[in-house]
Amino acid sequence: MAVQADLNHAMSQTASGPELDSARVGVIGGSGLYSINNLESVREVQTDTPFGKPSDALRVGTLNGIEVVFLARHGRQHHLLPSEVPYLANIWAMRSLGVRWLISVSAVGSLREHLRPRDMVVPHQFIDRTRQRPQSFFGDGCVAHISLADPFCPTLCDWLATSAAAAIPTGHHLHRGGTYLCMEGPAFSTRAESELYRSWGCDVIGMTNHTEARLAREAEIAYASLSMVTDFDCWHDDHDAVTVEMVVGNLKANATATGPILEQLMGNFSKERPESPAHRALEHALMTAPEAVPSATRERLDLFTSPYWGNVQPSTGRDLP
Numbered sequence: 001m002a003v004q005a006d007l008n009h010a011m012s013q014t015a016s017g018p019e020l021d022s023a024r025v026g027v028i029g030g031s032g033l034y035s036i037n038n039l040e041s042v043r044e045v046q047t048d049t050p051f052g053k054p055s056d057a058l059r060v061g062t063l064n065g066i067e068v069v070f071l072a073r074h075g076r077q078h079h080l081l082p083s084e085v086p087y088l089a090n091i092w093a094m095r096s097l098g099v100r101w102l103i104s105v106s107a108v109g110s111l112r113e114h115l116r117p118r119d120m121v122v123p124h125q126f127i128d129r130t131r132q133r134p135q136s137f138f139g140d141g142c143v144a145h146i147s148l149a150d151p152f153c154p155t156l157c158d159w160l161a162t163s164a165a166a167a168i169p170t171g172h173h174l175h176r177g178g179t180y181l182c183m184e185g186p187a188f189s190t191r192a193e194s195e196l197y198r199s200w201g202c203d204v205i206g207m208t209n210h211t212e213a214r215l216a217r218e219a220e221i222a223y224a225s226l227s228m229v230t231d232f233d234c235w236h237d238d239h240d241a242v243t244v245e246m247v248v249g250n251l252k253a254n255a256t257a258t259g260p261i262l263e264q265l266m267g268n269f270s271k272e273r274p275e276s277p278a279h280r281a282l283e284h285a286l287m288t289a290p291e292a293v294p295s296a297t298r299e300r301l302d303l304f305t306s307p308y309w310g311n312v313q314p315s316t317g318r319d320l321p
Contacts, residue, residue, distance in 0.1 A: 030206075
């Protein structure tokens with residue numbers, strides 16, 4: 001019953017105004033972050049979605065007065081490869097629980113000398129090199145085209161970076177902006193690939209965030225990443241000296257450092273809820289007239305498309321130019 005109440009609440013929300021006051025903030029924890037220790041009044045939500053089961057149970061609780069939904073991306077036992085993460089189910093489940101802002105906490109490798117292990121980056125751009133991931137909630141009789149020019153929500157990135165700057169512990173440094181190269185994995189880059197990505201202007205490399213950001217935008221969720229550097233990618237002379245113990249130590253230190261940052265962010269949310277263009281991403285994105293959409297497809301999509309079916313012009317039978 002609690003899950004259905006959450007779903008009814010989520011579907012009744014519009015994209016702005018007082019409705020956002022009751023929306024939740026989501027946190028997806030990557031390698032090293034499998035829970036939020038200071039989350040209070042926690043309940044676990046086991047849910048199914050039209051796209052299968054999420055990576056793990058979602059944990060709903062309160063952090064600094066704000067309702068937060070937490071999910072371990074790879075499962076709490078870290079049993080899912082980056083290519084095996086059920087991205088569609090994870091994002092759909094977040095939206096069904098009323099999440100309209102989503103923070104990814106992720107481990108990354110550095111492609112730049114000044115981005116050192118244990119530094120934190122709030123990137124603004126992506127290059128996608130994945131090959132085995134779902135790219136969209138749409139298809140199966142319904143077409144939509146979202147804008148992904150700014151794949152991370154600029155508003156939420158600013159809020160996250162400001163909060164991180166105010167709360168980051170000693171020994172860590174924050175960097176605003178940069179480009180995240182999203183690779184398929186699970187193997188890391190070759191040296192030639194690493195140098196290629198550097199020549200493209202990329203700053204950090206990971207295996208998950210672009211897929212989440214793309215789907216979050218379709219679900220009208222503002223998305224930002226706290227990318228935590230664990231080591232240099234293989235382009236760097238020090239790479240061969242990196243040990244598993246060093247990487248694990250950096251993972252643990254970075255995960256510990258996220259606690260005060262998330263508390264600071266939620267404290268800022270308690271004063272004001274930032275509206276985002278992402279909250280209206282589908283307003284003019286739908287291309288298929290509702291009468292042409294198969295009922296099963298429409299049922300899967302109604303969680304975030306229901307306010308906009310009236311915006312679609314009836315089908316003319318002509319291709320757009």
